Amino acid sequence: MRATLEAGASRREAISRRLERSAGSLEDTAANPEALAARAARASTKLVTAARSRRNGLRRLRGEAAEAHRRVSAERTTLSRRTVDLAGRLATARANAERLAEEVERAESAAATAGEEIQAEWGATLETARQEAEKHEESTDGERQTLARKLKRFGDVNLLALSQEQGLRERHEFVSAQRADAEAAANELNRIIHSVDGEIESRFAETFGRVREAFGEMVPRMLEGSSGVLDLSEEGVEIGLRLGRKGWRPLRVLSGGERALLALSFLFSVFLSRPGGDSGAFCVLDEAEAALDDLNLARFLSVVDSHRANGQYLLVTHQKRTMAAADVLYGVVQDASGATTVVSKRLQGE
Structure with missing residues (x-):
């Protein structure tokens, strides 16, 4: 590429010299314009x-240079x-x-370890052992291989097994004793669980029998x-009620007063089921008779x-007949200052 550029520069200088000579000739032929035009046309054609x-x-x-560049790039x-x-x-x-x-280092280390073990x-040294081994006949190789296979089947030998056996035996005895105690x-x-379950079942059956008997009387x-009758089922205690000629009635069709009396009957049956027939109950009833008419209220009282x-x-009530049947009345009143005060009045024995 550099040689090409140098050749182009030389060519340019030659053309410049020719142009200078042409300029000198133009001065000579300035008097003849037609000859000058023809000469300029010929020169222009040659230049093109x-x-x-x-x-x-x-x-x-340039193509050759590009091809050379591609070859150089490929190489x-x-x-x-x-x-x-x-x-x-x-x-x-x-x-x-x-x-x-x-590997060489490990081999040398293994050889050194083997020499120390042999010593x-x-x-003896490793060289002494090698010399002694060379003295034996080749027929001993089979026996040596047999003994090596037997030794290999023995596996690893724990040299501390005898000292560890006593500790393991004591540990086994301790664990065995602990297991026996746990069992x-x-x-x-x-x-105890079976005994408690049996006692619970026995007492529950006995108590339920007394409650069912008291419920039938109440x-x-x-x-x-x-x-009425009480029965046990998988869902719990079921209450059955027979209202005279109406037959057995489900609880959902009972009136509010009938439900209240039935619940009070069950409550008093539980109180009366205590051994000896003495209820000894302390019972708080909050407006339990609110849904009762006069006749049923009289029965409840x-x-x-x-x-x-x-x-x-202890009955919380707004019924006058219930208040009249009580021994002591307790009430809460508000004084002039706005503070509440509990007052009481004994109705019997005065």
């Missing part, structure tokens, strides 16, 4: 032809790939060399001409009056 030829040559040279790429490949091989060779060096166990405690707990007193000697009943 020469320029085109030079341009084509330069294009050809450089090939060399780069070979360089990378060689670098990988070199790294692999270095790794193999390091691995071999480590400690047999009192005995578990058996005792199961026995329902006719609360609901005249009616009878008669039941309470029949058991007041064996218990205490």
